[in-house]
Amino acid sequence: MKSTASNAATVSEPALFTPRAARRTISSTFVRVGVLPLILLAAIVVFSLLSNNFLTPRNLTNVFRQSVFLTIVSLGQMMVLLTGGFDLSVGTTIALTSVVGAMAMAAAAAAMPDMVPLAITIGCMAGLLSGLGIGLINGLGVALVGVSPFIMTLGLSSIGFGIALYLTGGTPVYGMPKEFGGFFGFGVFLGIPIPIWVALGMIAGSFVLVNWTRFGRTLYAVGGNIRAAELSGVNTKKTLLFVYMLSALFAAVAGMLLTARMDTGEANIGSSMPLESIAACVIAGVSLRGGIGRMENVVIGALFISLLQNGMNLARFNSYLQTIVIGCILILAVAVDQIRRRYILGR
Amino acid sequence: MMHTPVEREADAPLLRLTSISKVYPGVQALDEVDFELRAGETHVLFGENGAGKSTLISIIAGANQPSAGMIQLNGEPVKFTSVHDARMRGISTVFQEFSLVSTLSVEENLFLGAEPTRAGLLNKSAIRKEAHDILNRLGFSISPQAIVADLPRAEQQMVEIARAFRSGISVLILDEPTASLTDKETDQLFALIAQLKARGVGIIYITHRIREIQRIGDRVTVLRDGRKIATFEAQFHEDELVRSMLGREITQLYPTVRSAPASNLLEIDNLSSVSDRLKDVSLTVRSGEIVGLAGLIGSGKSEIVRAAFGLRRIDSGRVRLEGQDVTGFSAARMLKAGFMYLPPDRREEGLVMMRPCRENMTLAALDQTEFSTRGWLNLSRERKYTTALAREVELSPMAPERAVQGFSGGNQQKVMLARSLTRPAKLYAFDEPTVGVDVGTRAAIYRFIASLCEAGAGIILISSDLPEILHLAHRAYVFYGGEIKAEVSGSDLTEETILPHFFERTTA
Numbered sequence: 001m002k003s004t005a006s007n008a009a010t011v012s013e014p015a016l017f018t019p020r021a022a023r024r025t026i027s028s029t030f031v032r033v034g035v036l037p038l039i040l041l042a043a044i045v046v047f048s049l050l051s052n053n054f055l056t057p058r059n060l061t062n063v064f065r066q067s068v069f070l071t072i073v074s075l076g077q078m079m080v081l082l083t084g085g086f087d088l089s090v091g092t093t094i095a096l097t098s099v100v101g102a103m104a105m106a107a108a109a110a111a112m113p114d115m116v117p118l119a120i121t122i123g124c125m126a127g128l129l130s131g132l133g134i135g136l137i138n139g140l141g142v143a144l145v146g147v148s149p150f151i152m153t154l155g156l157s158s159i160g161f162g163i164a165l166y167l168t169g170g171t172p173v174y175g176m177p178k179e180f181g182g183f184f185g186f187g188v189f190l191g192i193p194i195p196i197w198v199a200l201g202m203i204a205g206s207f208v209l210v211n212w213t214r215f216g217r218t219l220y221a222v223g224g225n226i227r228a229a230e231l232s233g234v235n236t237k238k239t240l241l242f243v244y245m246l247s248a249l250f251a252a253v254a255g256m257l258l259t260a261r262m263d264t265g266e267a268n269i270g271s272s273m274p275l276e277s278i279a280a281c282v283i284a285g286v287s288l289r290g291g292i293g294r295m296e297n298v299v300i301g302a303l304f305i306s307l308l309q310n311g312m313n314l315a316r317f318n319s320y321l322q323t324i325v326i327g328c329i330l331i332l333a334v335a336v337d338q339i340r341r342r343y344i345l346g347r
Numbered sequence: 348m349m350h351t352p353v354e355r356e357a358d359a360p361l362l363r364l365t366s367i368s369k370v371y372p373g374v375q376a377l378d379e380v381d382f383e384l385r386a387g388e389t390h391v392l393f394g395e396n397g398a399g400k401s402t403l404i405s406i407i408a409g410a411n412q413p414s415a416g417m418i419q420l421n422g423e424p425v426k427f428t429s430v431h432d433a434r435m436r437g438i439s440t441v442f443q444e445f446s447l448v449s450t451l452s453v454e455e456n457l458f459l460g461a462e463p464t465r466a467g468l469l470n471k472s473a474i475r476k477e478a479h480d481i482l483n484r485l486g487f488s489i490s491p492q493a494i495v496a497d498l499p500r501a502e503q504q505m506v507e508i509a510r511a512f513r514s515g516i517s518v519l520i521l522d523e524p525t526a527s528l529t530d531k532e533t534d535q536l537f538a539l540i541a542q543l544k545a546r547g548v549g550i551i552y553i554t555h556r557i558r559e560i561q562r563i564g565d566r567v568t569v570l571r572d573g574r575k576i577a578t579f580e581a582q583f584h585e586d587e588l589v590r591s592m593l594g595r596e597i598t599q600l601y602p603t604v605r606s607a608p609a610s611n612l613l614e615i616d617n618l619s620s621v622s623d624r625l626k627d628v629s630l631t632v633r634s635g636e637i638v639g640l641a642g643l644i645g646s647g648k649s650e651i652v653r654a655a656f657g658l659r660r661i662d663s664g665r666v667r668l669e670g671q672d673v674t675g676f677s678a679a680r681m682l683k684a685g686f687m688y689l690p691p692d693r694r695e696e697g698l699v700m701m702r703p704c705r706e707n708m709t710l711a712a713l714d715q716t717e718f719s720t721r722g723w724l725n726l727s728r729e730r731k732y733t734t735a736l737a738r739e740v741e742l743s744p745m746a747p748e749r750a751v752q753g754f755s756g757g758n759q760q761k762v763m764l765a766r767s768l769t770r771p772a773k774l775y776a777f778d779e780p781t782v783g784v785d786v787g788t789r790a791a792i793y794r795f796i797a798s799l800c801e802a803g804a805g806i807i808l809i810s811s812d813l814p815e816i817l818h819l820a821h822r823a824y825v826f827y828g829g830e831i832k833a834e835v836s837g838s839d840l841t842e843e844t845i846l847p848h849f850f851e852r853t854t855a
Contacts, residue, residue, distance in 0.1 A: 211724075211726075212723060212724050212726065213719075213722050213723055213724055214713045214714070214719050214722050214723075214724060215722065216724075217706065217710075217713055217724060218713070220699070220702055220706065221699050221702070221706070221710055224699030224700065224701055224702050225696070225698065225699040225700065227695060227696035228696050228697055228698055228699050228707075228710070229699070229710065230678060230696075231658070231678055231688065231690055231696055231697075231711075232678075232682075232710040232711035232766070233678055233679035233681075233682040233683070233711055233714075234679070234710070234713075235679060287701075291699060291701050291702060292701050
């Protein structure tokens with residue numbers, strides 16, 4: 001028996017229970033799905049052992065609701081990463097959206113107290129447009145002028161925060177109709193919070209956009225080899241312009257949802273968003289060099305980071321230690337994935 | 348099998364590989380291959396793209412580790428953990444894919460990883476002097492201070508070769524070293540190889556060119572599908588070699604292409620471009636004919652088509668497609684107008700290497716109703732279409748969903764060719780379509796081009812391989828220094844009529 005086990009490679013029938021076959025099953029699963037599902041599973045197991053409250057429906061709903069903002073921003077971030085760029089201005093977009101949206105909504109609500117839905121619409125439009133403006137400038141800079149995405153979005157990040165702080169003088173913006181927060185922040189439909197519905201809609205939309213449209217295909221091509229894309233007749237400038245606008249639009253939606261949740265417009269929110277959204281994408285296997293990445297994994301990546309934060313809070317981890325853990329897991333996940341990729345390429 | 352103690356035999360070959368196997372997930376790249384290299388011989392590795400040549404040399408070079416088998420160097424078993432490790436034991440490799448840092452200078456590249464130092468600091472004067480010596484000894488006229496990115500591809504290749512000569516070597520591996528060299532440079536390289544052989548260096552040489560094998564090969568080992576088929580001693584017959592490589596007869600490399608030239612498709616009138624040094628170039632291409640553009644690398648034969656296709660600036664002159672002025676159109680508009688250009692450098696500007704073959708095939712045709720309606724992709728139809736295409740161009744392995752980078756050079760080229768079938772076009776320009784491609788695939792590519800032409804398309808064939816032009820083209824323009832030096836057609840298309848125009852004419 002012992003000798004046949006070592007020859008399992010040639011014997012293929014009842015090999016399922018030999019240790020070698022088991023190991024091969026595990027490693028081939030690992031190669032196929034990547035590290036993310038495995039560490040997600042590990043985190044769930046660890047946290048449910050550490051805290052009784054972790055695996056309750058209430059807490060899990062909580063995790064999903066907390067993850068909504070990061071998930072939405074990561075969707076846009078992923079598309080930019082696919083083209084081989086970065087968007088470091090997603091945080092600033094959230095802040096500016098929040099401030100501009102809240103100010104416009106408060107002003108509209110004060111001017112016409114009877115027309116709450118209209119005021120909310122005006123506020124949301126103002127917020128989303130201001131966010132989109134940042135995306136437009138990013139896109140023009142990167143696509144037409146050829147400024148490196150890193151510098152373009154970093155510079156605009158500083159400008160945007162400055163504007164948001166200047167507009168508010170650093171204090172929160174009050175005066176939005178309470179229906180706004182009541183619906184977009186705390187509303188529930190069919191037992192599921194409204195922000196989660198919004199996120200689900202955006203996930204579905206971006207999944208279709210990335211996988212089923214010409215635009216989505218060109219994102220991969222531009223990031224994979226921009227010269228080849230150009231020679232194949234792809235309008236690379238248009239693709240780049242659009243992708244930065246999309247990323248900003250997604251961040252702006254997250255910004256408005258966050259504003260609804262807090263019931264105030266804030267200039268100092270979102271500063272951790274660039275790092276966290278890029279981390280969510282990278283953990284999910286999106287290449288920083290462009291051309292590689294799967295949308296469904298990014299959603300899990302964003303969920304994982306939120307889950308980690310929630311679980312560590314429940315397990316009463318020191319908040320300083322939490323940032324260390326997140327840093328370690330990010331590096332570890334990418335390192336292990338690198339090994340996996342080497343295995344796939346066979347070198 | 349009896350196990351005998353390893354002893355150093357006096358007449359042990361320089362390098363011996365015994366039943367080397369290499370398994371990748373899903374692919375058996377090498378299957379118990381034996382290989383032997385004697386001191387002072389040139390041993391040619393011959394085989395189709397994907398036969399396992401590159402894998403074999405990557406194992407000898409230390410870039411890859413075998414799954415099974417033994418390597419002996421001078422009779423002693425060895426295991427190379429890295430390219431550096433192999434190099435330390437005297438095995439130097441010139442890879443087909445350049446391993447140069449393009450932002451550094453020639454001399455910095457030559458000594459990369461082995462910089463001479465003095466008191467822990469770079470010894471720059473020694474680097475400069477030795478770089479100069481190496482280049483001189485090789486007869487390469489390249490400035491050691493030049494930045495590699497600024498050099499033409501042929502000169503980059505020379506730097507790559509020069510690097511292998513840096514240290515004391517006993518085994519030199521050359522992977523298609525002449526692919527982008529001129530005849531003169533090739534002669535220099537061969538003289539060098541002769542010198543090295545005389546010093547007892549063993550040379551492993553990969554080439555697709557049978558003429559080169561006859562010229563410098565001492566022995567030839569043929570690989571097919573990861574297996575060793577045969578090793579021929581110096582005497583061999585060309586047909587025999589090709590047959591053992593393919594496992595079948597190849598009846599005819601070059602097809603006879605019927606020509607039925609009809610209306611003018613492309614007319615280039617007095618096109619000039621300062622940046623590409625094109626001077627007053629005029630040419631026409633008609634539907635139903637193959638027009639060859641011959642000349643050296645950098646002579647303008649590729650640049651003119653790139654300019655016409657909208658990739659380069661045009662300073663003066665006109666480009667007309669079916670009588671319509673398309674001067675300065677973008678590549679996207681050219682494609683829409685029915686002009687398709689397939690670039691020579693697959694890696695740089697042809698393929699999106701990390702994406703599947705399927706996506707690469709349809710990249711230029713996503714606007715076609717075949718693949719999308721109003722921006723929405725039709726993935727199932729795309730999959731069906733590309734699977735059929737993959738079969739048509741005989742992609743090997745038949746895995747259109749696999750990333751292009753996992754395929755051999757010849758099969759990558761097939762993906763490029765498949766792209767040209769994804770959208771209707773009237774005019775095709777193939778820029779060096781058979782560089783680094785084996786004989787079997789080349790025959791397939793020629794048949795492919797021929798069928799396009801016979802279906803009524805106009806074909807521009809840009810090639811540095813003169814026989815290709817002589818056999819396929821109905822008409823040819825010869826370029827030198829950015830100008831057309833001659834136009835030859837029909838039965839006048841011979842080496843004697845074309846070749847003199849390749850070089851600066853001494854008589855007026």
